[in-house]
Amino acid sequence: MSCHDHRGVEHSLADLELLDMLTAPVVPSPDELTKKGSYKRRDSDLDPLLLAAAASYGHVTRNHYAHDFFPAVGDPRAEGAYDWTKWQPGSLPARPERKVRLKYESRQAPRSHRLKQLGLEEKENDSVRTASTPLRGADNLPLPAPKSATSETSTSLVARTQLPHSPQLEVKCMARTRVPTPHGPVFLHLYHNNRDNKEHLAIVVDPAQLQEDSLPLAPSIRSRTLDAVWSDSETEMERITRGAYVGRLSKNSQRPSRPPVERMDTSTLDIIPPPLIRIHSECFTGETIGSMRCDCGEQLDEAIRQIALPVTVADPSDRARTVTIPGRGAVIYMRQEGRGIGLLSKIRAYNLQDLGHDTVTANLMLGHGADERGYEVASAILCDLGLGADGLEGVRLLTNNPDKLHALEKEGIQIVERVPMVPRSWQRRQQHKLGHDFADLHGQEEEKVMGAMMIGGGEVYGEDLDKYLRTKVLRMGHMLPLLSDASD
Numbered sequence: 001m002s003c004h005d006h007r008g009v010e011h012s013l014a015d016l017e018l019l020d021m022l023t024a025p026v027v028p029s030p031d032e033l034t035k036k037g038s039y040k041r042r043d044s045d046l047d048p049l050l051l052a053a054a055a056s057y058g059h060v061t062r063n064h065y066a067h068d069f070f071p072a073v074g075d076p077r078a079e080g081a082y083d084w085t086k087w088q089p090g091s092l093p094a095r096p097e098r099k100v101r102l103k104y105e106s107r108q109a110p111r112s113h114r115l116k117q118l119g120l121e122e123k124e125n126d127s128v129r130t131a132s133t134p135l136r137g138a139d140n141l142p143l144p145a146p147k148s149a150t151s152e153t154s155t156s157l158v159a160r161t162q163l164p165h166s167p168q169l170e171v172k173c174m175a176r177t178r179v180p181t182p183h184g185p186v187f188l189h190l191y192h193n194n195r196d197n198k199e200h201l202a203i204v205v206d207p208a209q210l211q212e213d214s215l216p217l218a219p220s221i222r223s224r225t226l227d228a229v230w231s232d233s234e235t236e237m238e239r240i241t242r243g244a245y246v247g248r249l250s251k252n253s254q255r256p257s258r259p260p261v262e263r264m265d266t267s268t269l270d271i272i273p274p275p276l277i278r279i280h281s282e283c284f285t286g287e288t289i290g291s292m293r294c295d296c297g298e299q300l301d302e303a304i305r306q307i308a309l310p311v312t313v314a315d316p317s318d319r320a321r322t323v324t325i326p327g328r329g330a331v332i333y334m335r336q337e338g339r340g341i342g343l344l345s346k347i348r349a350y351n352l353q354d355l356g357h358d359t360v361t362a363n364l365m366l367g368h369g370a371d372e373r374g375y376e377v378a379s380a381i382l383c384d385l386g387l388g389a390d391g392l393e394g395v396r397l398l399t400n401n402p403d404k405l406h407a408l409e410k411e412g413i414q415i416v417e418r419v420p421m422v423p424r425s426w427q428r429r430q431q432h433k434l435g436h437d438f439a440d441l442h443g444q445e446e447e448k449v450m451g452a453m454m455i456g457g458g459e460v461y462g463e464d465l466d467k468y469l470r471t472k473v474l475r476m477g478h479m480l481p482l483l484s485d486a487s488d
């Protein structure tokens with residue numbers, strides 16, 4: 001006799017009775033009824049039986065089917081199935097030999113492991129970042145030098161401002177790379193710091209570093225924290241990849257830089273003009289979409305242009321003669337959008353300006369200060385680059401902003417000259433008044449289009465761009481006719 005349960009599974013009545021008998025609770029005696037917990041749990045020691053019952057029909061899960069306890073019990077003909085008719089008490093079926101599993105060891109150890117190797121413990125919640133907390137130490141800053149590190153490793157890993165009121169401020173250059181621009185090559189440096197959550201940048205103009213054949217007259221502008229050895233296990237390739245190399249990096253030239261030498265050659269400093277520096281604040285609208293509400297894009301372009309202008313100086317080997325050397329300096333690009341109030345507030349401020357308020361009032365109406373920028377991090381970056389710090393070269397500062405000038409001086413930056421930042425339209429009018437040609441003055445063939453204030457303003461071209469475009473066409477399928485194909 002057979003019946004079907006609610007899933008339509010066929011059981012023989014005898015099976016069910018047997019199962020019930022085996023699994024039913026033990027009927028308690030009247031005495032036992034008073035004792036707590038006298039009913040035996042139905043499932044406690046009968047699991048195997050229930051499983052066997054479940055596995056004896058088709059409705060078994062993959063896990064039951066492959067369960068070691070009853071290998072292939074659902075289908076006795078299957079490979080590896082045990083023939084239960086031959087079962088004898090005490091003769092358990094031999095387990096099929098398991099495949100030897102090869103142990104996989106990651107070659108890229110987790111961060112906690114690497115920290116342990118360096119003898120450092122991971123800080124609690126180290127990976128958690130919030131908008132309000134500064135970048136955490138292990139992510140952005142040099143770890144304290146391990147005990148076994150060489151003296152070179154342990155020095156100059158962090159650029160610290162020497163200021164008594166901000167002894168904790170630390171910056172570290174995480175990466176550097178060459179970027180060709182319409183004004184010549186620059187070295188872009190990306191910095192982390194322990195003061196805010198921003199990645200500030202330094203655009204270093206010092207093309208003399210790329211000249212392989214002659215020694216530069218002026219000291220090279222290089223980051224101490226970048227050139228430092230970060231750990232004993234750091235390879236040359238790792239150093240080069242983060243930008244700690246000298247000369248022009250190429251397939252044939254891969255020379256890692258040496259850890260910084262604190263003393264610099266000052267023999268030519270009297271003939272070389274101090275580097276030209278600009279502390280520039282981020283302006284998405286002016287620099288990216290060409291907003292004509294401000295001249296920030298133009299200022300950035302103009303700053304790089306002016307810094308890159310070659311200078312004629314006395315020849316150190318024969319001071320009666322002159323020699324022309326490439327321009328030298330840096331733009332410290334601070335992520336202090338909207339004078340520190342952020343893009344959201346700046347966009348709202350624009351609407352208030354459209355209603356007739358000026359920029360300062362608009363800021364105040366939004367509950368901000370007129371200018372919320374700080375210059376401590378910028379100063380620390382300058383120090384790291386060996387610019388304007390105590391005992392190092394003084395700088396010429398491109399700015400019209402007296403607050404900026406004073407703030408930097410307060411941070412200990414030696415400013416030997418202020419260079420005015422004159423808007424181009426004003427320069428043009430000035431030159432027009434004097435009867436000069438503005439385009440001639442700037443070496444430009446045609447006037448810049450009003451509003452096109454992007455870097456370089458004109459067309460982008462050059463060997464690097466050609467390579468970049470060829471790769472896009474040949475490797476990535478971009479639909480561009482390759483110019484060189486016609487001439488090949």
Ligand SMILES: Nc1nc2c(ncn2[C@@H]2O[C@H](COP(=O)(O)OP(=O)(O)OP(=O)(O)O)[C@@H](O)[C@H]2O)c(=O)[nH]1
Binds near residue numbers: 282294339350
């Ligand atoms: N809040 C606010 N910020 C603006 C506005 N227009 C430009 N900015 C920001 O102003 C900053 C540039 O500052 P400026 O005051 O133009 O120049 P500066 O750097 O103080 O002075 P200079 O060194 O002489 O150029 C950038 O962060 C811009 O995003 C505006 O209308 N409102």
